[in-house]
Amino acid sequence: MENKGRLPSIPMLISILILFVIIMFSFIVVLELPIQLALLTVWFVIMGFGVYLRYSYFEMERGLLKGIHEGMGATLILIAVGALIGSWIAGGIVPTMIYYGLGIISPGIFLMAAMVICAITALATGTSFGSAGTAGIAMMAIGESFGLPVYLVAGAVISGCYVGDKMSPLSDTTVMTAYLSKVDLFSHIKSMSYVSIPAFIIAGILYWIVGVVITDGSGDLSIAQNTMANLEETFNISWLMLLPAVIVVIMLIFKLPSVPVILFGALLGSLWATWFQGYSFIEAIQTLYTGSGIATGIDFIDNLLDRGGITFMLEVILLILLALGVGGLLQSIGAFKVIGDVFARWATSTGSLTSTTLLASFFGVFFGGAAYVSLLTGTKITEENYDRQGVSRTLLSRNVEAGGTVTTPMVPWSDGGIFMATTLGVATLAYLPFFWYGILVIIISLIYGYAGLFIAKKDKYEMERDKEHAEQI
Known part of the structure; x- marks a missing residue:
């Protein structure tokens, strides 16, 4: 039986984020190497952190393969x-x-x-x-x-x-x-x-x-x-x-x-x-x-x-598989759980609920490289916060799409960013300032969250569903 590793600390997660950005910038801008090589390098960086946290290679490999599977x-x-x-x-x-x-x-x-x-x-x-x-x-x-x-x-x-x-x-x-x-x-x-x-x-x-x-x-x-x-x-x-x-x-x-x-x-x-x-x-x-x-x-x-x-x-597909692997590795070393715990302490109002869900969803796009990953990180990391505050999960679903689906074409190495840039022949960072619908969705979502607009409380159906779930547990 494999020994379970320990969870990463917040400083360690920040270090992973900084290294991720440095690697992507160095490979793409400075060295002008393919982004696929940058993501492959990130795999080994995350695995290095995983070994330090005492996760076995086979645990991380399972997480990597699971991440890829979720985007197939x-x-x-x-x-x-x-x-x-x-x-x-x-x-x-x-x-x-x-x-x-x-x-x-x-x-x-x-x-x-x-x-x-x-x-x-x-x-x-x-x-x-x-x-x-x-x-x-x-x-x-x-x-x-x-x-x-x-x-x-x-x-x-x-x-x-x-x-x-x-x-x-x-x-x-x-x-x-x-x-x-x-x-x-x-x-x-x-x-x-x-x-x-x-x-x-x-x-x-x-x-x-x-x-x-x-x-x-x-x-x-x-x-x-x-x-x-x-x-x-x-x-x-x-x-x-x-x-x-x-x-x-x-x-x-x-x-x-x-x-x-x-x-x-x-x-x-x-x-x-x-x-x-x-x-x-x-x-x-x-x-x-x-x-x-x-x-x-x-x-x-x-x-x-x-x-x-x-x-x-084919190059697009390879890039997406490598990006999905990054998300799977982070999941395997407990990064998503740590972030979820931080967000749970922060989410004390509909405004902070919205902010944390947008961030959790975008985290999935940025590190997981696909809309599917963002939907998982957005819902799994923040869903219980909505239940604790008695807010309808329709707000959760709305915020997950705003932070996940809509931000996908904003990240150059995500499935949406790669596909749009390749298909339309325009670099992601070139069209990004003019992707006004996506930018407006994020802005309006934040305004609604902090102003308390169009925020529904749990209806009778949701209350009964939660009660049945609690009884089953």
């Missing part, structure tokens, strides 16, 4: 979305979205429209990754055609994608948060709406104002017109090209599992590439793995369209 759902989605992007570009689906978008949307309202379109797509499908990989890529091409800065367009796109990821009953993170928080799914969504709707409206107004100012209300349409002409020469453009997207959205609306639906959509993309875009069947199937390899002659369009395929996601 996101990995499967990444594989499916990579295949989807490759075949939908080759099949003319994404190019058709770009073409019609250029013809319909005016430069002045584009940023606001990009956020709304991506939000609608994400709400309908329940996936921010899928929305960014399809509608998001189209919006990036359209925005650059209008002469808008790519980092600003990326901010609007990601804002829209995460509105849907957060509010859709089809979203895996939304369902998982409600389950972990032990609240009804639609009660969870209703609670989030108090934060998300104002954040969405304010962000939309800001994008509209900035878009009008930058484009002077109209903008130069010559690049957009040239892009449309070039797309028409390269692809067979028609409304029929959008049928696979419609089919996938309908299937997801009917709550069919995301991964097989996305893979089915990818297969449709290959068929469309064969039937309408001149690919042989073997070439079309190959795009699922290697991407489209499209060359239109316009540099920024080629940069956006020459992507996709499962191989396009």
Whole structure:
């Protein structure tokens, strides 16, 4: 039987945090080495602390593997979305979205429209990754055609994608948060709406104002017109090209599992590439793995369209697995428990409840590298604090999403940050200041917490559930 190690002290956890930041900065900025090597180095640093605390290697290995296992759902989605992007570009689906978008949307309202379109797509499908990989890529091409800065367009796109990821009953993170928080799914969504709707409206107004100012209300349409002409020469453009997207959205609306639906959509993309875009069947199937390899002659369009395929996601997947391992190792040496005990002493009001939950959730993103990890750290570290104060767990679920799901694209080594930067072609730190929806969600959540706004007490159902749980214990 293995001896259980002792828990780390607060100074030790601070030391781990400082070393983590130093390693990431040194590898990425100073040495210009891959971030994957930085995370692998962090593994050994945490293991070193674990040995000092008298944890065996096998205990830490189990924790590492458990952490990776908890994020495998996101990995499967990444594989499916990579295949989807490759075949939908080759099949003319994404190019058709770009073409019609250029013809319909005016430069002045584009940023606001990009956020709304991506939000609608994400709400309908329940996936921010899928929305960014399809509608998001189209919006990036359209925005650059209008002469808008790519980092600003990326901010609007990601804002829209995460509105849907957060509010859709089809979203895996939304369902998982409600389950972990032990609240009804639609009660969870209703609670989030108090934060998300104002954040969405304010962000939309800001994008509209900035878009009008930058484009002077109209903008130069010559690049957009040239892009449309070039797309028409390269692809067979028609409304029929959008049928696979419609089919996938309908299937997801009917709550069919995301991964097989996305893979089915990818297969449709290959068929469309064969039937309408001149690919042989073997070439079309190959795009699922290697991407489209499209060359239109316009540099920024080629940069956006020459992507996709499962191989396009392999570095991203490796990075996510390494980041998940960091979270698993920290869990195995008791770091999350120590933090939970500190937060329990601090959380004495709805304001401090909100702050601690946001921090606990962000801790999971920062060290665990995935939204799934943040949902676990946010709920498990702080859930009992809500019960002690008699506050409804709908506040817990709302705060966990604000600190976890929404902050995922803010961290360069998280699954969301990596995917968005890779797919949209804009570095995380470049689009971060313009991810206004995510920033507003955090600000509004804190305001509500400290002002005591939209804070529900436990209802009769929750009281009875807690009583039954206590009796079972």
